[in-house]
Amino acid sequence: MFFQDIVGRFESEQTPFYHYDLKLLSQTLEACKGAADSYGFHVHYAMKANFNRRVLELIRDAGFGADCVSGNEVNKAIEIGFAPQRVVFAGVGKSDKEISEALSHNIFCFNVESVQELEVINDLALKAGKKARVALRINPNVDAHTHHNITTGLDENKFGINQWELSACAELLTRAQNLWLEGIHFHIGSQITDMNVFKSLCIKVNEIKTWFEERGFNLNVLNVGGGLGVDYYQPDKNQVADFKAYFDIFNQFLERKPGQEVHFELGRALVAHCGSLISRVLYVKKGIKKNFLILDAGMTELMRPALYQAYHKIENISRPDKASSERIKYDVVGPICESTDCFGKEVELPDSERGDLIAIRTAGAYGEVMASRYNLRDEVRSVYSE
């Protein structure tokens, strides 16, 4: 079992906490970097997935850029030591203050999500006496075939510039003195496991890229975003995502001119598996119809199940599984005063008791970063293995 060697160390720790396996993170980063390098692809880490300092430092050292979605993320990336020329800034609602600060850092590129935003960035760049490098985030209307709450590339989504607005963008870009078009950008959703989705994206990118090139725009960068999924059901079997297969698709189907760079923005696939939320059973309620395990961690520490019915594998790490041992079905819930504060229904676990340590797996992405102080909860801690 994954935690066999370290569970003893957890006994003396105050729960709940996030456990980060930094060795697994390093292995994952190496696998991704190696696969990307073999095609000359560039990867920016989508910082919103996890901005724990230790995690960011390893990612910086492994040679990734940073993909940010707020001014504070831009500032943090620079503070941690990501080179400004490897920092990109996306987001559908960048404020004037955020734009001006990012301009002052001379970041690599703004991924722009509307015609009006182009005008605003042009004005602010003029005031700052700068030329802003921009990429247009285009909504390709490609279905990511993932949970609808994490789909971003359909016409009905708020993200990106729709294709019927491209003429207006092209017109604005030819006259805007303080903008420089670096390339085009796409991000169609998250937790995508069907590689055909990425193939469809490539075909769409080729089409849109041709549209720009026919109008005399030279695109240095094709940014295809992130979204590669991980195996939440079998975290031990598939600890590292299949980066090779993922990059292969783009190498095969994306048309590139000589010198044209391909950029990726991976979040989840880099950090999901290295993190687990460790908590303790506070109470066991055994009923006629239902049994409950009430944990000392809840939606305030890990919101994904409450927010989008996400599945996380749950293990009782105080009672390593034996094939022979009897299993009981529990609803595993947190202490927060909300009915959606539930990590899993009818979860089969060994007969569990107060004080047992429970691991909620694959929680390294969109876990700690979404923690809240609701119910005036303590700030969640982190523990590391290296």
Ligand SMILES: *Cc1c(COP(=O)(O)O)cnc(C)c1O
């Ligand atoms: C969230 C986000 C990503 C990363 O998505 P993952 O599914 O975590 O890989 C990449 N690009 C943009 C613009 C995003 O908002």
